[in-house]
Amino acid sequence: MLKPLAQVISVLFHPLLIVTYMLVLLLLINPYLFGVYSIGDKFSKLLILQVFLSTFFIPGFAVAMLRFTGLVSSLEMKTKQERIGPYVITGMFYIWMFRNFLGNAQVPNAFSAFLLGAAIGLFIAFFINIFSKISAHAVGMGGLLGMVVITLLLFSHDTFLINLGAIGVYEVSMYWVLMLTVLLAGLVGTCRLILQAHEPTDLYGGYLVGFVSQFIALRFMF
Numbered sequence: 001m002l003k004p005l006a007q008v009i010s011v012l013f014h015p016l017l018i019v020t021y022m023l024v025l026l027l028l029i030n031p032y033l034f035g036v037y038s039i040g041d042k043f044s045k046l047l048i049l050q051v052f053l054s055t056f057f058i059p060g061f062a063v064a065m066l067r068f069t070g071l072v073s074s075l076e077m078k079t080k081q082e083r084i085g086p087y088v089i090t091g092m093f094y095i096w097m098f099r100n101f102l103g104n105a106q107v108p109n110a111f112s113a114f115l116l117g118a119a120i121g122l123f124i125a126f127f128i129n130i131f132s133k134i135s136a137h138a139v140g141m142g143g144l145l146g147m148v149v150i151t152l153l154l155f156s157h158d159t160f161l162i163n164l165g166a167i168g169v170y171e172v173s174m175y176w177v178l179m180l181t182v183l184l185a186g187l188v189g190t191c192r193l194i195l196q197a198h199e200p201t202d203l204y205g206g207y208l209v210g211f212v213s214q215f216i217a218l219r220f221m222f
Helices: 002-012 015-029 042-068 080-101 109-131 136-153 174-194 200-221
Strands: 159-163 169-173
Touching: 002 174, 015 042, 015 109, 015 136, 015 159, 042 080, 080 109, 109 136, 109 200, 136 174, 136 200, 169 174, 174 200
Parallel strands: none
Antiparallel strands: 159 169
8 A cells, every 4th residue: 555655655746746846836936936826827837738738748758768668667766777767868958948948038047047956956966876876766755855945045935825715815924844854755755755756865865955955056057
């Protein structure tokens, strides 16, 4: 029972989905940074779709082609060697997306910085992967946690409003978001252990790389 649940959670928080989650969260916290009134605006939806396709679907399709051609034995890529190609492919798409957003008036530097942080984390993980099997899931969740901390501290957003339509408008504390992110990071790490995909040291290193990478990107962008 635990392993199927762990597998579902691992898919829901796949590393390639983290950038999309970052965008959705930032649009919820302050859509005005993007020049829109809410996450439901047309531009917001198109931007989410663009980021999803460029940072998840297309890299994921490329990795699936590696599996189809036999260059990797499975989509789980259990060995360090099998992860080299996917790391390079995904990194290229991330840098390409960052370059497209840089200087775009409708995409705030805050999100560009988070995207750059994700790319930095990915390339650091690529180099570490040569010597040790670091957890990409942990890198992603560490990056998401770094994004939440930076948003809370640097951009002075303590609370934000969520409009649930007929249900009403609710004020959400960023401290609750921070605690939830910490819990999710721990949950994802636990799932990777349950699936025997990593050792604890792989997770600790991943969290650290993802978290620190966001602050490295912040230093370049601001």
